[in-house]
Amino acid sequence: MELMFWWLVPLGAVGAGLAAWAALRPDRNANARRRPAAHAERLTSLPEYQAALRRHRRWLAVAASACGALLASTLLAAARPVDLGTIRPEQHNRDIVLCLDASGSMSSADAEVVEVFARLAQDFKGERIGLTIFDSTAIQVFPLTDDYGYAREQLKLARDAFNGKPGTSGFLDGTWSGRGSSLIGDGLASCVTSFPPGRDQEGSDQGSAADQAGRQPQRSRSVVLATDNFVSGDPILTLPEAAGMAKERGVRVYALNPGDLDYGSDAGQPGAQLRAAAELGGGAYYALDSAEAVPGIVRAVQETEASALQGARRAVVTERPDLPLAFALLSGLVLAVASWRLRP
Known part of the structure; x- marks a missing residue:
């Protein structure tokens, strides 16, 4: 399998990397909106809080993975994967x-x-x-x-x-x-x-010895x-x-x-x-x-x-977008469920 527009893959990877860097870089003004709270460890040490935090982190990981898979599969589909072959009709x-x-x-x-x-x-x-x-x-x-x-x-x-x-x-x-x-x-x-x-000039690899001789x-x-x-x-x-x-x-x-x-x-x-x-x-x-x-x-x-x-050999280009598009659909569904579970 080959990609018809293969250059979209590195271009999209660079774009995704820049977006991830912009989202994860430290924000100097983040602490300006925070307020100190006394004895917060009493809340965070509760077993219920710890279980809820673990569930939240798991759904965050699922959402992040689904988002990455969705971006990768749509990028692959946009690059148009194709199968190249030859046929003799x-x-x-x-x-x-x-x-x-x-x-x-x-x-x-x-x-x-x-x-x-x-x-x-x-x-x-x-x-x-x-x-x-x-x-x-x-x-x-x-x-x-x-x-x-x-x-x-x-x-x-x-x-x-x-x-x-x-x-x-x-x-x-x-x-x-x-x-x-x-x-x-x-x-x-x-x-x-x-x-x-x-005589007709269209060739054939089959036939008698005289035919194969021309x-x-x-x-x-x-x-x-x-x-x-x-x-x-x-x-x-x-x-x-x-x-x-x-x-x-x-x-x-x-x-x-x-x-x-x-x-x-x-x-x-x-x-x-x-x-x-x-x-x-x-x-x-x-x-x-x-x-x-x-x-x-x-x-x-x-x-x-x-x-x-x-007949004469012909090059055949067959597009194969089904697999990346199906994966993109599945990733979108998983991302939708994760987003629903992470709602405030």
Whole structure:
């Protein structure tokens, strides 16, 4: 244990010494108020007087000790005792990008989709998440981050914008800069390329010999894609091409489809195409109105490379004022009782 403001201890000791010296030094004018009394030894020699004097002296000693303990403990608490140590926090090695189709055909379902995203942001612990919205062009709302408070704040803004709340239409600015609408392939490709290139540089003392030689385990990469897959226009990349890019880069796509209607078993139907794109790289497909949608995505992403990394060492300062403050409280109570017993 160390004292953060250690210099308060000698300063307080000097102050206490000066106060004790001022209180105990002889007073030259003390005898001026005294009057001689004859045969006082008859009173002071009585057994009752001697017993009362001993009790008084004992309570004086108790009061003096309690006062000293109170001053010492409060001085120690004011010096802020702390414990210094280092920790290596555990970090999960997952990156998750939430990819939201902001086209007009999704307006009625966008608010519900954002609610799903908000639940995802609350469920993940230690992962980095990001949000990208797209229509004819893609806009990155916020990059990969582990600041979940900021992420939820942005998701609330997105919810208000999709609900048509006045003053929030600017949230979607930039998503309509290109030609066409709901260009799913381009949107998914933008989400895939939002992951940092190469391997993650956060180290770990555990792992294989190759990892300990300097090759750190790669973070798992997942895209949670919400779209009805109704394309209007000519995208640069089609959905299968974007799904192939995701597979090449080791990104799993988990698709949410709020417009999952029964168009038959034709592989060219929007729902079937979206399912094929999600499952191409080992992802999964969910209808948003299914009760299993959110839990299923959470379970699937949680199961992808769920190993943990040890973060960089961090210095931790923990204040320990409990013991001196408790001792000060106890000393104050003892001093109060002694003062009551010493009252005239």
